[in-house]
Amino acid sequence: MQEISHPVARRYARALFEEARARGQAEAIDADVAALHEAFAASRELARVFESPVIPREKKKKIIETLFAGRLQPLTIRFLELLVEKERENLLPAIVAAYRALQDEAQGIVEAHVRTAFPLDEAGARPLVEKLERLTGKKIRLQLKQDPSLIGGVVVRVGDTVYDGSVRQQLTALRERLRRRATFVNGSNESR
Incomplete structure (x- = not known):
């Protein structure tokens, strides 16, 4: 195609x-x-x-x-x-x-590509659609895909914008904060 x-x-x-x-x-x-x-x-x-x-x-x-x-x-x-x-x-x-x-x-519709760790039914998707419609000011059409590698949470792409609320992303951010804090603490101790 x-x-x-x-x-x-x-x-x-x-x-x-x-x-x-x-x-x-x-x-x-x-x-x-x-x-x-x-x-x-x-x-x-x-x-x-x-x-x-x-x-x-x-x-x-x-x-x-x-x-x-x-x-x-x-x-x-x-x-x-x-x-x-x-x-x-x-x-x-x-x-x-x-x-x-x-x-x-022309109809003010945007497509949101959503990856979730677990299957998302229509009732579970409704709050997500409503939140995305408030964020974008447009009608949302969801394209759902299950992605177990996310561990939990959701990743949404609307056009060029990505909203990453996955557990994997949160763990990566936490790891980075801990690494920076360890570098800061170790760096402070060395200067004494």
């Missing part, structure tokens, strides 16, 4: 995003992009077809027609065909990711 930061993918995503809004089809195209995301997540083979430079363009267009005609809006179908014509179809997963990022930005 291409990285979301790919500049060409972002340009194509923005073009589709702005065209959908200009035509008053934002909700329908947003739903199409969600359907494309699900299709790529469900089928690695579909992603391989679009990534392959060996499969002819006409065959890829036929696959688009077979899989998506009647399911996606005509604007989305034309967009997919344009990607194939411009030989940019390999960027489709990155374009979908960039489009979804534009949606989130």
Whole structure:
């Protein structure tokens, strides 16, 4: 899968995003992009077809027609065909990711990547979401991942900001304070 930061993918995503809004089809195209995301997540083979430079363009267009005609809006179908014509179809997963990022930005949503030592259910996550929403002033979408190496606590990344409340981090900080104190005490004793 291409990285979301790919500049060409972002340009194509923005073009589709702005065209959908200009035509008053934002909700329908947003739903199409969600359907494309699900299709790529469900089928690695579909992603391989679009990534392959060996499969002819006409065959890829036929696959688009077979899989998506009647399911996606005509604007989305034309967009997919344009990607194939411009030989940019390999960027489709990155374009979908960039489009979804534009949606989130427009709706004031940020994604918070949360690592916990133990599984966190919806009830346990709710206070964390509320606190993060107060901190960021935005709606939060959690991406949870269990990481037993944390020992306990939680590590949250929102954009470039990391909140580390893990036991491992607290132990590291404590060890550093003790090391500094020992250095200070030993240094004070040597000067006498």
